[in-house]
Amino acid sequence: MIKNAILTTLLILPVLMVSGQSNVTIEGHIKGLPAGQSVYLQSFSAPTKDSAVTTSGRFIISTRIEPGEANAYILQIGRSHGNYDGMVLYLDEGKVRINGKGPGFKDAKATGTTALKDYNSLHAEMDKIPQLQHRKALYEKSHELYRKDSVAYRAILPELQQMQEAESAFTINWVKKHPSSPIGAYLIMDLGRNIKLAEKETLYNSLDESARNNTPAKELEEKFRSVKAAVLGKAAPLFTQNDTLGKPVNLADFKGKYVLVDFWASWCVPCRAENPNVVKAFKQYQSRNFTVLGVAFERPGDKDKWMKAIHDDKLTWTHVSDLRHWDNAARQLFGIHSIPSNVLIGPDGVIVGKNLRGEELFRKLKELLGPASAEE
Structure with missing residues (x-):
């Protein structure tokens, strides 16, 4: 995952x-x-x-x-x-x-412990599935390529996605068969965006009460609640965080524009791989009443790493962070539990798109704003 x-x-x-x-x-x-x-x-x-x-x-x-x-x-x-x-x-x-x-x-x-017994059993069963036997080697290879060869890393992203989808399908079936397992909620949380939220909530509701008394279960319940407050067609919740110069920036400051609220972090490998798509979209549509607001889930004391990532990836839009890692206040408002994630908000402050990545982002922007301008 x-x-x-x-x-x-x-x-x-x-x-x-x-x-x-x-x-x-x-x-x-x-x-x-x-x-x-x-x-x-x-x-x-x-x-x-x-x-x-x-x-x-x-x-x-x-x-x-x-x-x-x-x-x-x-x-x-x-x-x-x-x-x-x-x-x-x-x-x-x-x-x-x-x-x-x-x-x-x-x-x-x-x-x-019972939790570790279940965890080991899950992975032992995965190792018997031919399609999943090489997952660890693939994840190690992806990390190595990310550090040394970004082009080769992007080339194996489809293979990574296929592996994650196969692993997710197996995990879903395992959770269904083990509703009392103490790791059930953690496994559901770890599915990320590989299944829809409604499916995730249905799977969570199938767990026994004894399997819900843990931190992942509480986080899932928070997500189910908060994501219903940040849905398509409703006004986006407002928040204020400091930019890279320490100046407060409020989401309301962008009213009148289409703004892509991009949730990411300097330490997030998939986020950094997705950044070129966001850069391209910004360049092509910034003259069409469109902008980006980056919200970074950075750790306390990691401002320098955040700034370096912004510079290295050429992210020339407004960036904010409260430097609270996964306790980021905007994350909680929007129900974000995996990154990269984004929310596209219209000029009236209403949410018009969510989790738009790659070509999906460009299709949505073309639908709303027309054909792209040439890159600057």
Whole structure:
């Protein structure tokens, strides 16, 4: 899924102390793991939760997951962004054991809780499907190409999409067969835009009540509520965030124009791959009463990386961010749970399009504004 494809771009933020008595223990046994290395535990949307220092081949992290806050976490060795060495764990109360032959977390396996048993079972079943057996290699290849060869990366995007669709179809069937699984809501959340929201809500409603007492379930419920407040044909919710110079910008400032509110982030690989399409649309239609407002889900302290991405990708429109990562206030208003995403708003402030990517964006703009002007 998209989230899996962008895991390698995540950064680790400063450590926060965890209050309360620990109820989760993560014990790692990795062959060849050097002593003295730091291991960090972080959720997708929050600063580092806890950390530990390795002894030879081993580490232990003791932390706390509050009732109803079970969630997926990233476990990473070191802080190196360019040489990512991490794995995803779904954690709730209990003891977790990680075993691997190294180097690092390559092919490591976590066991010990019902959630992890279900996660391992899901992926073991996927490995039996010929179409899905090479998904990990494809995701690794896509990340490598993104770093070194953007043309080759864009060339494999159709293959990536096919893999994600096949993986999504399998996951949907698995969730239907396991309505009480503690990872059900997380798997539905991780489907991203590979299924329609209505289908996602129907699938979520099929879960047992016991499978809904966790963070992904709460996020899904928030999405179902908020997205109904930002629908086609209704007025877009207004928000204010600071631009790159620290000046407040309100969505209402763009009234009278067609504005594409583009949700993205400097660390988001698919967003950066989609940026050339948005640049092309802006150049062709900026003289036709059209503009773009970029809303970036940047982490606290990452303004320089945000600015660099704007410059490198030649994004010459207005950009805002509250530097709160996935807690971005506009994300919550518009019910955005995966990026890239966008909303096209008409001159009267009414939403006229959503999630317009690639050729779909150009078709919509042509419908509303006529044939494109030549690029400047």
